Amino acid sequence: MSTATPGTRGNAPRNYLNADYGWRSWLFTVDHKRIALLYMVSITFFFVVGGFFAMLMRIHLIEPQGALVQPETYNKLFTLHGVIMIFFFLVPSIPAVLGNFLIPLMIGARDLAFPRLNLLSWYIYIVGGLFTLYSAIAGGVDTGWTFYTPYSSTYSNTQVTAVAVGVFITGFSSILTGLNFIVTIHKMRAPGLTWFRLPLFIWAMYATSIIFTLGTPVLAITLFLLALEHLFHVGIFSPALGGDPLLFQHLFWFYSHPAVYIMILPAMGVVSEIIACFARKRIFGYKIVGFSSVAIAVLGFLVWGHHMFVTGQSIYAGLIFSLLSFLVAIPSAIKVFNWTSTLYKASISYEAPMLYALGFIGLFTMGGLTGMFLAALATDVHLNGTYFIVAHFHYIMVGGAVMGYLGGMHFWWPKISGRKYPNGWAALAAAIVFVGFNLTFFPQFILGYLGMPRRYAFYPAEFQVLNVMSSAGASILGVGYLIPLIYFIWSMRYGPIAEANPWGAKGLEWQTSSPPPTENFTQMPVVTEEAYAYGAEEEPSRG
Amino acid sequence: MQGLPIQPDQASTIARSVDHLYFFITAITLFFTILIFSIIFYFMIKYRRRSPDERPKPIEGSLPLEVLWTAIPTVIVAVIFVWGSSLYFQNSEPPPGAMEIFVTGKQWMWKAEHPEGQREINELHVPLGRPVKLTMTSEDVIHDFFVPAFRVKKDVLPGRYTSLWFQATRLGTFHLFCAQYCGAFHAGMLGSVIVVEPDQYERWLAGSVLGETMEAAGERLFKENACVTCHLSDGTGPAPSLLGVYGNTVHLTNGQSLIADDAYIRESILSPAAKIVNGYKPVMPSFQGQLTEEQILDMVAYIRSLGKTPEKQEEGKQ
Numbered sequence: 001m002s003t004a005t006p007g008t009r010g011n012a013p014r015n016y017l018n019a020d021y022g023w024r025s026w027l028f029t030v031d032h033k034r035i036a037l038l039y040m041v042s043i044t045f046f047f048v049v050g051g052f053f054a055m056l057m058r059i060h061l062i063e064p065q066g067a068l069v070q071p072e073t074y075n076k077l078f079t080l081h082g083v084i085m086i087f088f089f090l091v092p093s094i095p096a097v098l099g100n101f102l103i104p105l106m107i108g109a110r111d112l113a114f115p116r117l118n119l120l121s122w123y124i125y126i127v128g129g130l131f132t133l134y135s136a137i138a139g140g141v142d143t144g145w146t147f148y149t150p151y152s153s154t155y156s157n158t159q160v161t162a163v164a165v166g167v168f169i170t171g172f173s174s175i176l177t178g179l180n181f182i183v184t185i186h187k188m189r190a191p192g193l194t195w196f197r198l199p200l201f202i203w204a205m206y207a208t209s210i211i212f213t214l215g216t217p218v219l220a221i222t223l224f225l226l227a228l229e230h231l232f233h234v235g236i237f238s239p240a241l242g243g244d245p246l247l248f249q250h251l252f253w254f255y256s257h258p259a260v261y262i263m264i265l266p267a268m269g270v271v272s273e274i275i276a277c278f279a280r281k282r283i284f285g286y287k288i289v290g291f292s293s294v295a296i297a298v299l300g301f302l303v304w305g306h307h308m309f310v311t312g313q314s315i316y317a318g319l320i321f322s323l324l325s326f327l328v329a330i331p332s333a334i335k336v337f338n339w340t341s342t343l344y345k346a347s348i349s350y351e352a353p354m355l356y357a358l359g360f361i362g363l364f365t366m367g368g369l370t371g372m373f374l375a376a377l378a379t380d381v382h383l384n385g386t387y388f389i390v391a392h393f394h395y396i397m398v399g400g401a402v403m404g405y406l407g408g409m410h411f412w413w414p415k416i417s418g419r420k421y422p423n424g425w426a427a428l429a430a431a432i433v434f435v436g437f438n439l440t441f442f443p444q445f446i447l448g449y450l451g452m453p454r455r456y457a458f459y460p461a462e463f464q465v466l467n468v469m470s471s472a473g474a475s476i477l478g479v480g481y482l483i484p485l486i487y488f489i490w491s492m493r494y495g496p497i498a499e500a501n502p503w504g505a506k507g508l509e510w511q512t513s514s515p516p517p518t519e520n521f522t523q524m525p526v527v528t529e530e531a532y533a534y535g536a537e538e539e540p541s542r543g
Numbered sequence: 544m545q546g547l548p549i550q551p552d553q554a555s556t557i558a559r560s561v562d563h564l565y566f567f568i569t570a571i572t573l574f575f576t577i578l579i580f581s582i583i584f585y586f587m588i589k590y591r592r593r594s595p596d597e598r599p600k601p602i603e604g605s606l607p608l609e610v611l612w613t614a615i616p617t618v619i620v621a622v623i624f625v626w627g628s629s630l631y632f633q634n635s636e637p638p639p640g641a642m643e644i645f646v647t648g649k650q651w652m653w654k655a656e657h658p659e660g661q662r663e664i665n666e667l668h669v670p671l672g673r674p675v676k677l678t679m680t681s682e683d684v685i686h687d688f689f690v691p692a693f694r695v696k697k698d699v700l701p702g703r704y705t706s707l708w709f710q711a712t713r714l715g716t717f718h719l720f721c722a723q724y725c726g727a728f729h730a731g732m733l734g735s736v737i738v739v740e741p742d743q744y745e746r747w748l749a750g751s752v753l754g755e756t757m758e759a760a761g762e763r764l765f766k767e768n769a770c771v772t773c774h775l776s777d778g779t780g781p782a783p784s785l786l787g788v789y790g791n792t793v794h795l796t797n798g799q800s801l802i803a804d805d806a807y808i809r810e811s812i813l814s815p816a817a818k819i820v821n822g823y824k825p826v827m828p829s830f831q832g833q834l835t836e837e838q839i840l841d842m843v844a845y846i847r848s849l850g851k852t853p854e855k856q857e858e859g860k861q
Contacts (some may be wrong), residue, residue: 035828037804072727144724151684151726152702155650239702246700280597285604310687311698312705315635320629324621333616334609340579341608343586347597350587358583365579369572372620378634379565382694385687385722449565450551451691453722456730460718461580463545535601 015418015515031518036101036123037416039092044485046088046129055478058440058471064461068125071457075142076158078455080132082145087167088129090397091259091342093405094266095212096125096177099205099417103181105509105516106199106526108190113183121176135162144455146256149237149248153229157262160230164223171223173217174262178212181205190508192527195291199507199531200276200283203290204269207297211258211265215301219255222248238375246311253304260301263397264364265293267404268335271357274411277505278354279346282532285338292331299328309380318377325375332368336361351503352426356407359434363399367392388448391441400438405485406433413488414498418515421491425483433480439473464543506533554713554738555693557634562694564626571619634695637708641674645757645840648679648686648699650725651732656837659748660756660842665734667719669711670744676708678805682836687723692734698723704805711738761845764838768830782827783820789850794821803850808843 016033019025026034057077060068069077070271100118104111112118135141141163143152152160185206189198226248228234235241237248276283283289305313339361348354370392373379383389414420422512443466448454459467501510512521553559590599603665644667655667669675677686679699686699688707697707700759719734739747755763765771773782789808794800796819810817812834815827834842 065759071730075724075727075729142727148685148724155684155726222846239700245702262687280592280599280668282601282603284602285609288604310696312700312703315632318631322628323624326624329620336579337608337612338604340582340586341605343583343590345585345599345602346590347592347599348590349589349592349809358587361583362576366572366576369575369851372568372571372623373565375620376564376568378561378627379568379629380627381631381634381696382561382565382691385689446549450548451689451718451720453624453689453720455724458730460733464547508689533601535598 013513014517015513016518017418017515019518028044028119030037030111030119032104032112032115032118033416033516033518033520035118035122036097039096039100039125040270042126043089043093043097044128046084049133050081050084050089050482053077053084055474057081058474060457061459061467062471064464064467066458066460069457072142073140074457075144075455076136076140079141079144080136081475082131083141083163083167086145086259086263086397087170088125088132090263090401091174092125092177093263093401094270094408095181095208095262096121096173098201098270098405098408098412099181099208099266100177102412102509103184103202104188105206105415105512105520106202106507107170107185107193108508108521108527109188110519110521112180113188114180117176118180121173121180121336124176125170125173128166128168128173131166131169132163132335134453135159135166137509138162146234146495147223147226147248148252149226149229150239150243150245152227153236153248154233154238154240161227164230168220168227171220174212174216178209181209182213185209190525190527193508196287197527197530198290199269200272200286200289201266201269204265204272204293207293208262208265210294210297211262214259215255215262218251219259222251222255225251246308249311250304253307254301257304257307258297258300260393260396260477261296263401263529266366266403266409267360267401269410270294270404270411271339271360273505273507274353274357274407275342276532276534277411278351278357279343279348280504280534281342281346281442282530282534283338284341284344285334286530286532289335289338292334295331296328299324303328306380309377310384319463322375322377322380326372329368329371329375331334332364336365336368337346350427351410352421352423352430353407353411353503355427355430356403356410359430360400360403360407363395363403363434363437367395367399370395382451383448385453386448387444387452387454390454391444391448394441394444396420399441403433406430409488411483411503412509413491414502415514415516417488417492417495417510418498419491419495420498420502421484421495423485425487429480429483429487432476432483436473436476436478436480440470440477441473443467443469443473507531552692552713552715552717554711554717555628555690555695556710556712556736558692558694558712560630561634564623564630567626568623571623579659618774629846637676637706638710640672641676641708642670643676643678644669645837645844646677646679646688646699646734647682647836647840648688648721648725649682651685651728653688653719653721653723653732653734654837656757656840657748658757660760661748661750665719667734667736668744668747669736669738670741671711671714671738673741674708674710676706678704678706678840680704680836680840684725685723686721686725686732689720689722690717690721692717693736696722704809711736714738714740757844758848759845760838761841761843761848762844764834765845770842773827782826783823785846785849787850789847791850793818795819796821805847806845809839810845812839812842 141158143156225236229236237243272283303325306325309318356404447466498514500513631679645656656662681699681701689696693709695707695709697705717736719736720733773780778784788803790801791802813831816825819825
């Protein structure tokens with residue numbers, strides 16, 4: 001379909017990377033692919049910063065009395081680790097990098113619906129990020145990423161307002177990105193690309209965008225009210241000022257629980273693409289997998305109260321929230337069963353992206369199943385606020401979302417950069433990440449059951465063995481993350497040139513050259529089949 | 544370093560039943576994790592790509608399978624939901640006749656006050672085998688009262704009362720953690736729950752240095768703060784008599800009525816204008832900021848003692 005052919009170094013055909021040079025061509029670009037790369041560099045920076053804080057925490061916790069820093073400093077470390085990883089890495093990761101890059105390519109469009117708005121989103125994100133980094137340098141913040149009142153609003157004397165403003169600003173970036181994606185997916189699909197021919201990645205991005213646009217404003221309002229009370233002592237959340245101490249938690253979790261699905265749904269979309277390609281199979285139960293994304297997005301708005309079972313909320317409210325939380329488990333289980341069944345009578349090859357995708361299924365299964373302990377009222381009472389929670393959400397967010405992001409980066413890297421990375425190193429890194437991850441976070445399930453509360457700068461000695469295991473695992477995990485960073489950078493210059501469709505995949509994005517030209521397709525693609533037509537009747541394609 | 548523990552002490556009447564549910568969910572988790580991993584490994588080997596030209600037959604999906612693997616998880620989560628909820632409901636109401644202790648959290652300590660007047664900090668003495676109900680509040684931020692060995696946890700909130708109960712089944716000293724992040728020394732907000740034989744507990748109570756029960760302290764505060772000037776016991780003052788109020792129905796000027804409980808008494812001391820008793824004028828000043836949380840608890844204890852009608856007091860003595 002594409003007229004572009006893979007070129008050789010030196011006289012490469014015109015593409016989005018060599019179309020223009022110089023910093024202006026990047027900072028003023030409205031090309032969704034270049035904006036995706038701006039995001040990629042920014043979120044990688046924040047991932048390294050957040051990972052650095054995590055490393056300091058794990059070193060600190062090797063000793064029961066704390067090996068490294070004062071408790072006040074430790075409190076700032078876990079707060080900034082959470083704030084940066086969630087708002088500046090995980091939330092934008094797959095949507096802003098892979099979503100930005102791939103949505104127009106996958107639906108056969110030239111760009112997103114609002115290219116300038118897209119660039120504005122990145123600038124808003126950067127301004128929010130700078131506010132947060134400023135607060136880290138100017139004394140830090142110690143409230144935990146959850147900013148619970150009245151501690152945050154009236155007791156903490158750290159940079160609460162600066163961080164709240166940073167997160168508030170970044171929220172607008174999410175809202176605008178979500179809006180852009182929704183309009184693009186509705187209005188700009190290529191002729192013949194009906195809803196049920198869309199790749200599941202697009203379904204996942206659509207569901208995520210709904211949460212972006214509906215949930216983020218609530219977070220913005222909440223943080224605004226928090227800043228109002230912190231700065232001007234308007235009584236909203238603090239009982240001493242006439243406020244309600246639990247109101248903040250209701251508002252905060254109304255966004256922040258759906259935010260978990262902002263992080264995991266895109267990863268599910270990525271995994272669907274990868275499994276279909278490397279199993280050469282249509283995703284088993286395509287429609288059900290697509291609709292389960294939407295079901296998760298909708299139900300995700302109704303479960304915030306499960307964060308508050310021990311706050312003294314009505315036991316009947318607890319009952320309802322417990323029931324709804326269990327309901328969310330069902331579409332997630334359905335997805336796992338469908339991915340697994342896709343492998344049945346397939347033709348499976350084990351390149352690096354597939355290893356990440358399979359790792360995702362394993363870790364997400366464990367993360368999802370351990371959610372049942374927390375949805376069940378009687379066991380949640382014991383486990384709430386302990387390391388069990390920490391382990392559970394890291395299985396979802398790191399085992400799930402980060403594995404998905406890395407899988408997606410490995411899958412689409414040839415398309416993004418036009419280069420290949422060394423597959424052996426990539427497979428090794430995937431194995432190291434899987435092992436290191438489990439070593440880090442599995443002991444934390446046991447720590448939580450034993451009763452060790454989270455956010456403890458020092459702890460009773462009987463918890464030490466498990467903490468040391470966790471810290472040892474974290475060092476392995478760190479190495480696992482470092483290796484891809486090195487070979488991705490290496491491959492940009494020295495990697496072998498990638499062909500248009502190195503994996504023999506079916507999506508529209510593989511029908512244009514690697515890297516794609518600025519206008520994505522030299523001629524308007526017309527879609528005549530579904531996204532996963534890896535059929536026996538097909539002609540064998542190159543490589 | 545100590546060995547590798549994998550289970551917390553079971554030291555309360557509910558610990559065992561919570562653990563049973565915990566083990567059940569663990570079994571389900573293990574079963575499905577192993578199932579999914581095994582199937583994936585089996586398929587990975589059986590259906591590995593043998594030649595680059597391999598084109599497997601497309602499979603659409605299977606409605607019966609989708610129904611099956613929607614129904615099975617639904618049944619399993621329904622079982623866990625019902626089990627977890629019924630256990631939680633059983634565990635949320637203290638049995639009648641539970642003894643009461645009052646707990647105040649503040650950065651970064653736990654203060655406990657026994658009705659007999661004994662006070663302690665970062666320790667909580669309780670008798671073995673008797674249900675104990677804690678009424679808790681915070682002087683500053685949100686804390687959380689967590690005793691892993693008892694499998695109980697409840698947030699301790701500023702400006703309102705929360706409660707939990709337990710019945711210890713083993714003698715010994717158990718960790719009391721704060722499980723809600725509360726500032727710089729959150730990790731140092733550590734206490735011990737000390738379970739002793741009932742007769743030893745009585746002896747410990749008798750060793751009170753203050754020699755004043757909570758009710759007596761409340762009565763003293765009631766006089767010192769001039770409450771007694773308006774709240775005349777015969778009901779002729781500008782404020783209602785507090786005899787027989789606690790635990791009984793109170794009718795308000797807005798036509799509503801309520802049962803007077805700890806939270807209502809507390810609110811009426813701090814925000815008297817919030818709920819006005821029918822037939823009276825909103826003339827009472829607020830005592831916000833003039834009483835500590837412990838003093839308010841003392842006053843509540845005193846007003847509660849006035850609430851018992853003479854017959855009930857007789858019952859109480861038997």
